[in-house]
Amino acid sequence: MSRDEKVEQALNRARLLEGEGRLDASFAAYSEAFDRSGHNPVLAEDLGRLALRLGQYAIAEQLFRVHLATDPASVESRLHLGQALSEQQRYGEAIGVLKAALESEPGEATLWAALGTALVQEGRPAEALPFFEEALRLRPGWGAFLYARANALADLGRFAHAIEDYEAALGGLPEADGDRVRLAMALVKLARGDLAGGWDDYRARLSRHSSKPVVFSTDAKPWPFDPDEAPYALEGRRLALFAEQGLGDEVMFANIVPDVLRALGPAGRLTLAVEARLVALFARSFPEAQVVAHHTAMVDGARWRRAPAPEAFDLWAPIATPLRRFRRRISHFPSGPFLKADPNRVAHWRAVLAERPGRKVGILWKSLKLYGERLRQFAPFDLWAPVLRTRGVVFVNLQYGDCDAELAHAREAFGVEVWRPPGIDLKDDLDDVAALTCALDLTLGFANATINLAGACGAPTWLITPAGAWTKLGTERYPWYPHARCFSAEPAGEWAAVMEEVARALRDGSY
Numbered sequence: 001m002s003r004d005e006k007v008e009q010a011l012n013r014a015r016l017l018e019g020e021g022r023l024d025a026s027f028a029a030y031s032e033a034f035d036r037s038g039h040n041p042v043l044a045e046d047l048g049r050l051a052l053r054l055g056q057y058a059i060a061e062q063l064f065r066v067h068l069a070t071d072p073a074s075v076e077s078r079l080h081l082g083q084a085l086s087e088q089q090r091y092g093e094a095i096g097v098l099k100a101a102l103e104s105e106p107g108e109a110t111l112w113a114a115l116g117t118a119l120v121q122e123g124r125p126a127e128a129l130p131f132f133e134e135a136l137r138l139r140p141g142w143g144a145f146l147y148a149r150a151n152a153l154a155d156l157g158r159f160a161h162a163i164e165d166y167e168a169a170l171g172g173l174p175e176a177d178g179d180r181v182r183l184a185m186a187l188v189k190l191a192r193g194d195l196a197g198g199w200d201d202y203r204a205r206l207s208r209h210s211s212k213p214v215v216f217s218t219d220a221k222p223w224p225f226d227p228d229e230a231p232y233a234l235e236g237r238r239l240a241l242f243a244e245q246g247l248g249d250e251v252m253f254a255n256i257v258p259d260v261l262r263a264l265g266p267a268g269r270l271t272l273a274v275e276a277r278l279v280a281l282f283a284r285s286f287p288e289a290q291v292v293a294h295h296t297a298m299v300d301g302a303r304w305r306r307a308p309a310p311e312a313f314d315l316w317a318p319i320a321t322p323l324r325r326f327r328r329r330i331s332h333f334p335s336g337p338f339l340k341a342d343p344n345r346v347a348h349w350r351a352v353l354a355e356r357p358g359r360k361v362g363i364l365w366k367s368l369k370l371y372g373e374r375l376r377q378f379a380p381f382d383l384w385a386p387v388l389r390t391r392g393v394v395f396v397n398l399q400y401g402d403c404d405a406e407l408a409h410a411r412e413a414f415g416v417e418v419w420r421p422p423g424i425d426l427k428d429d430l431d432d433v434a435a436l437t438c439a440l441d442l443t444l445g446f447a448n449a450t451i452n453l454a455g456a457c458g459a460p461t462w463l464i465t466p467a468g469a470w471t472k473l474g475t476e477r478y479p480w481y482p483h484a485r486c487f488s489a490e491p492a493g494e495w496a497a498v499m500e501e502v503a504r505a506l507r508d509g510s511y
Helices: 003-019 023-036 041-053 057-070 075-087 091-104 109-121 125-138 143-155 159-170 175-192 195-206 247-264 276-285 343-354 381-388 404-413 430-439 449-456 495-508
Strands: 214-216 238-242 269-274 290-293 295-299 302-306 315-318 359-364 393-397 442-446 461-466 485-489
Touching: 003 023, 003 041, 023 041, 041 057, 041 075, 057 075, 075 091, 075 109, 091 109, 109 125, 109 143, 125 143, 143 159, 143 175, 159 175, 175 195, 214 315, 238 247, 247 269, 247 276, 247 449, 269 276, 276 290, 276 430, 343 430, 359 381, 359 430, 359 449, 381 404, 381 495, 430 449, 442 449, 449 461, 461 495, 485 495
Parallel strands: 214 302, 238 269, 238 315, 269 290, 359 393, 359 442, 442 461, 461 485
Antiparallel strands: 295 302
16 A cells, blocks of 8 residues: 555544544544655644644644645634634734734635634733624624624623624524534623523533533433423432532532432432542532542543442433522522531631731632633732732732742732641642631632632632623622622723722721
8 A cells, every 4th residue: 555545544534533523533543644644734734623623732833833834825724823822822923823814815704703803812802893893794694703703792791782693693603603602692691690591501511512522421311301390300319410610610500409409308319429629528518418529531522521339320410400490590599608618627727827917818819720711810910919918918828730930929029928828738638728718817819719619618708700700690799609709800801900999908807
């Protein structure tokens, strides 16, 4: 068999595997074809496109550059290169690539829309709108462009107009893209306080067409309830709830567990499959439930999740699914905490903290998952200066992950030493982290896993959010944690004023 025949054979296998959704195997076959061809630049584009789907953005970037070296006019490769750069948070570079492409192809609508999307991702939605307008002028009514403009409008708090664009976009998109639009529309509806409509559309998060799909591996039957239909009642059933999305979401959505336990009744049984680091905390908080650690692995670009002891349940649902039944109104949300920190560890931390004079305030300023839209939900660390300079406060580091640079910056630029609590792993010892937040005078920060733990345990909590955060559910507070105080940036992304407001509140000592 000649080299060209071997290349073609590998390509055919790659395309077949991709069509079957076996992305890892397809990527390997494309790589084989690329290598056998002597790194043919034409194949680099196909391999880069699949690397994007698998989240291998740095590899995708290099492959698109290989293709552009021999075909610099390729609109597709320039579009994909811009996307790969944006996914690596290199927005300036992405915008530069797309602007250069527009100079040579001013009539290419997709380039206008891609540039608008990069601006939105960088946190500049108002500047993005003219680019979407031009894309829609060149290609009127195009669903993908309407969706992109809707995202910018949502960031600007123009929710009604965003929903109009989402609904218009649905008419011209295939099912795979339609689910993405429905999910975005769900979050906007929830941000407006339309809980019934929002939770109905929120089912789109489970789409197999999601950019980061989750496959729940179980032989049990799904719980396909409808809030208005009695046949799906839970009384006496054996139900498993699988935690979903990020760790903070696992905590936040767990507010539904007491309602589910009541619906199951004394004859029913609940299994909670959660992140292993949460098992001890959840087991203490929900002693009526069986709490197990879910097992998750990445396969073909999707997360496969399963729970041990499947014989313990005959129905299952992702943990956010019951919200559609039990949280149709704000009044349906809990009036108090729903997780219980270890009282012995709370006492331990109170004793440790008592050794340091002043009010003890734990701070958090970022998430381990900072990309795209999520990155815009956090203020730059420099803007913490007025907060950290508050006198009479001992700031306690609760920030997990690598934060040495920020703590050194606080010391050198702000003259503030943020105290590190000894003997605790802030990323992995979550049961102890929950206890520490309950021992502090206040936990202050942005919506990440630890702030959710503090709120769920009833610890004094100040939460800094964008004004239009969907989790506020159309209110000026945080219904998930009714005791938490919210400080919101208005307009979106204008963090300086809200950080000054937090600093004033700290000086007042009203917490």
